[in-house]
Amino acid sequence: LIRMLHSAKKRDVLKLLRRAPEEMGPFIVEAAVAAQSMASLTALSDFLDFSKEPNPLLEKFLYAAAFSPRPSGELLRLVLDKLDVKQLAPEIWETGIVTVGSLVGKLCQQKLCGLQQEVERGVETILGGLRGAEEESEVIIYLLALGNAMLPETIPTLLDHAEEGPAAVTTVAISALRRFPTWHISSKVKRAMRRIFHEKMKSYEKTCRLAAAEILLDNHPLPMDVINTLLATNEMETEMAKFLLLKVQNSLQ
Numbered sequence: 001l002i003r004m005l006h007s008a009k010k011r012d013v014l015k016l017l018r019r020a021p022e023e024m025g026p027f028i029v030e031a032a033v034a035a036q037s038m039a040s041l042t043a044l045s046d047f048l049d050f051s052k053e054p055n056p057l058l059e060k061f062l063y064a065a066a067f068s069p070r071p072s073g074e075l076l077r078l079v080l081d082k083l084d085v086k087q088l089a090p091e092i093w094e095t096g097i098v099t100v101g102s103l104v105g106k107l108c109q110q111k112l113c114g115l116q117q118e119v120e121r122g123v124e125t126i127l128g129g130l131r132g133a134e135e136e137s138e139v140i141i142y143l144l145a146l147g148n149a150m151l152p153e154t155i156p157t158l159l160d161h162a163e164e165g166p167a168a169v170t171t172v173a174i175s176a177l178r179r180f181p182t183w184h185i186s187s188k189v190k191r192a193m194r195r196i197f198h199e200k201m202k203s204y205e206k207t208c209r210l211a212a213a214e215i216l217l218d219n220h221p222l223p224m225d226v227i228n229t230l231l232a233t234n235e236m237e238t239e240m241a242k243f244l245l246l247k248v249q250n251s252l253q
Contacts, residue, residue: 001028005035013043026060033064036072045078050085054092062092066099066148070110073118076103080121094141100125101145108151123151130157139165140172147176152184159192162212167205170196174211178218185219194225198232206240217247226251 005013013032020028029048032040048061065071065079083096104122113119126149130142143161146154155177162173174196177189195201196212204212216225226248233241 001031002034005032005040006037008037008039010039010043010046013040014046017043017047025057029057029060030064033061033068033075036068036075038074041074041078045081048082050082050088050092054089058092059095062095062099066095066102068103068106071103071106073107073112073116076100076107076116076118076122079103080118080125083125097126097129097141097145098148101148104151105149108149113151123149127154127157136166136169139169143169143172143176147172147179150176150179152180155180155184155186155189159189162208163192163196163201167208170204170208171211174208174215178211178215182219185215190216190219190222190225194228198228206237210240210243213244214247217244217251221251 008016017025017028017032029044032044044061048058050058062079065075068075079096079099083093083100088096100122104119104126107113107116107119126142126145130139130146133139133142139161143158146158158173158176161169162177163170165173174193177185193212193215196204197209197216199209213229217229229244229248233244236244
């Protein structure tokens with residue numbers, strides 16, 4: 001089916017989408033996303049109506065886009081255009097923003113950062129939305145998108161939210177930082193993780209402290225980080241202390 005869609009004309013793809021039995025709709029949508037031809041993408045654009053009530057086909061489209069192994073700039077543009085619809089259903093907006101982060105990250109892995117306007121638009125959509133977000137739930141969605149994108153230039157933004165945000169925001173920001181490879185875990189990142197783990201600025205939930213400790217122990221830990229982690233376990237709950245002791249043992253091995 002995907003091979004057929006590669007060479008099909010827009011009107012034929014659109015006819016297939018419109019005439020498919022209800023149970024086949026998600027399968028056809030997923031195949032059209034996988035084909036990523038201009039005809040299949042423009043047919044999807046005409047077929048999917050994001051201004052209406054959410055339906056399984058909209059979610060299938062967004063999930064298929066998010067998990068596409070080698071997405072195109074055209075696919076990202078299609079998702080961004082659909083998210084511009086006014087009065088978008090909250091669940092579709094949330095999935096869409098996280099999908100944009102995933103697509104941006106994969107396009108940058110293909111060395112397309114800075115070469116495609118769609119990527120720049122996607123990054124600005126996330127960062128601009130994060131700057132203007134007022135609700136904690138919105139901030140979390142944008143941070144999840146940044147975690148998917150894994151752009152090194154967004155690390156300072158993630159650090160700010162990790163240290164200053166409420167518990168849920170801190171957790172998501174640290175989780176996003178943990179996805180970066182070791183060469184992006186700089187001394188600045190480690191200093192922030194030490195402040196969180198040792199609660200230098202304020203009190204943090206134990207899940208946040210554990211995640212901060214994992215970043216320190218999983219990325220070429222300094223001897224003092226190991227020593228200070230071991231010393232800190234004396235004042236922790238048993239389960240938390242056991243977890244960190246295992247992490248230290250793994251690091252030493």
